[in-house]
Amino acid sequence: MLHIGCHLSAAGGYRKMAQDALSIGADTFQFFTRNPRGGSAKALDPADMAACAAICKEHQFVPLVAHSPYTLNPCGSEARVRDFAEMVFKDDLEILENLPGNYYNFHPGSHVGQGVEAGIDLIVKLLDRVMKPGLKTTILLEAMAGKGSEVGSKFEELREIIDRAERGDELGVCIDTCHIYCAGYDVVNDLDSVVAEFDRIVGLDRLKAIHLNDSMQPFASHKDRHEKIGAGTLGVEAIRRIVTHPKLKDLPFILETPHDTLEGYAREIALLRQS
Numbered sequence: 001m002l003h004i005g006c007h008l009s010a011a012g013g014y015r016k017m018a019q020d021a022l023s024i025g026a027d028t029f030q031f032f033t034r035n036p037r038g039g040s041a042k043a044l045d046p047a048d049m050a051a052c053a054a055i056c057k058e059h060q061f062v063p064l065v066a067h068s069p070y071t072l073n074p075c076g077s078e079a080r081v082r083d084f085a086e087m088v089f090k091d092d093l094e095i096l097e098n099l100p101g102n103y104y105n106f107h108p109g110s111h112v113g114q115g116v117e118a119g120i121d122l123i124v125k126l127l128d129r130v131m132k133p134g135l136k137t138t139i140l141l142e143a144m145a146g147k148g149s150e151v152g153s154k155f156e157e158l159r160e161i162i163d164r165a166e167r168g169d170e171l172g173v174c175i176d177t178c179h180i181y182c183a184g185y186d187v188v189n190d191l192d193s194v195v196a197e198f199d200r201i202v203g204l205d206r207l208k209a210i211h212l213n214d215s216m217q218p219f220a221s222h223k224d225r226h227e228k229i230g231a232g233t234l235g236v237e238a239i240r241r242i243v244t245h246p247k248l249k250d251l252p253f254i255l256e257t258p259h260d261t262l263e264g265y266a267r268e269i270a271l272l273r274q275s
């Protein structure tokens with residue numbers, strides 16, 4: 001069975017997200033732990049999180065994906081930016097201890113002119129400060145499109161972060177189909193080679209989730225604009241090959257496609273469940 005869900009609004013709380021997921025035929029979902037463009041988290045409500053966990057357990061959901069805010073940049077050039085990233089990262093991981101066994105996905109960050117190697121140094125430093133022994137959450141590095149000075153658009157960069165972090169053995173990776181296609185990995189015409197390359201450089205055992213998006217932008221454009229499934233440069237057939245690929249098909253797939261309503265996601269989930 002295909003494991004699939006979408007990004008949901010956390011505005012109504014955790015229980016509401018689990019119910020929304022059920023209502024659209026999903027068995028996982030993604031959410032922001034806090035305002036994605038700011039930093040403030042809502043007051044912690046452990047009962048609400050427990051109610052969510054109970055629904056997920058009852059309906060045999062696969063792991064959920066919490067997404068860090070876009071404003072979190074572990075490799076910013078200013079100490080203020082990096083301190084904020086560390087504060088938010090730690091706080092998010094603490095919140096997620098109330099929802100054990102799930103994922104925390106983050107963008108490795110933008111080095112803003114310091115260079116990739118300096119960026120990786122800073123990302124590793126942040127991970128070394130926040131990855132405490134016994135964490136109940138698996139941290140995922142998201143593969144990026146390489147827009148501006150984004151780190152993590154090459155599999156080698158993800159590998160280097162994993163290798164250099166003290167607890168790198170515990171890190172996972174989330175591939176975003178829109179991002180890697182725009183980064184120059186041709187998942188449309190040569191999916192098998194991309195999967196083999198990921199396996200060789202990072203290792204498929206590290207791959208924990210896939211953000212399933214079509215793209216408004218062309219191959220290798222290093223741009224990051226998600227499109228609805230079938231309406232972009234990947235196309236529905238390429239996306240079907242991704243969700244049915246023998247090495248990928250059992251992963252949780254998260255739609256981050258632009259829809260204003262749950263019905264849009266319900267339609268995409270139904271379409272892909274027919275794959």
Ligand code: FE
Pocket residue numbers: 067107142
């Ligand atoms: Fe993301």
Ligand code: FE
Pocket residue numbers: 142176211256
């Ligand atoms: Fe994504």
Ligand code: ZN
Pocket residue numbers: 176178179224225226
């Ligand atoms: Zn994106």
